[in-house]
Amino acid sequence: MADMILFLGGTRSGKSTRAEAEALKAEGAVVYVATAKAGPDDSSLKERIRRHQVRRPEHWHTLECPRGLAAGLETLLAKLPDDGHPVTILIDCVTMWMANILFSLPDPEDLVALETAARQEVEELLALMERTSCRWILVSGETGLGGIQASARGRYFCDCLGMVNQLLAANAREAWLCVAGKKILLQD
Secondary structure, X not given: OOOXXXXXXXXXXXXXXXXXXXXXOOOOOEEEEEOOOOOOOOHHHHXXXXXXXXXXXXXXXXXXXXXXXXXXXXXHHXXXXXXXXXXXXXXXXXXXXXXXXXXXXXXXXXHHHHHHHHHHHHHHHHHHHHHOOOEEEEEEEOHHHHOOOOOHHHXXXXXXXXXXXXXXXXXXXXXXEEEOOEEEEEOO
16 A cells, blocks of 8 residues: 555645645655646636645645656656655645546547546556655545536546545545545545
């Protein structure tokens, strides 16, 4: 099992802040993997990204990687000097990563293609986790608590993210649900 902590929660639940606080405990290098990518007309997401950037310590390494996280991380990890401590990798967030996969598909309403692409990228990341001695902290949205989505695309996305969250939680040392800034340990 990888040394992974998974923080789940709804929008503005405090999951990113909790994950960042956990990463601040690291003795070695910290890599912050930013998966969000704002379009030119998306000022709201641009502001969220800016707020996340401001909170990050300057000595953290940032990898902006909307897709192909395993390959991007493997390249970056090969360049980091070994200081004798495990590298801590904070991925924020899985939800945006999955949205990037969804909107890269020729048909975003093809659930089979979405789940296949998502599973492939997650399995590549899990394989990287097994090959490294890094400490992993992942942030993901818990969209399943919000009810059934009205659109087919929304339902497909929630189903896919639920599958991904289950894959990650099955491989995590700890999984936390964040609600109103508090964290609750999830146990099997």
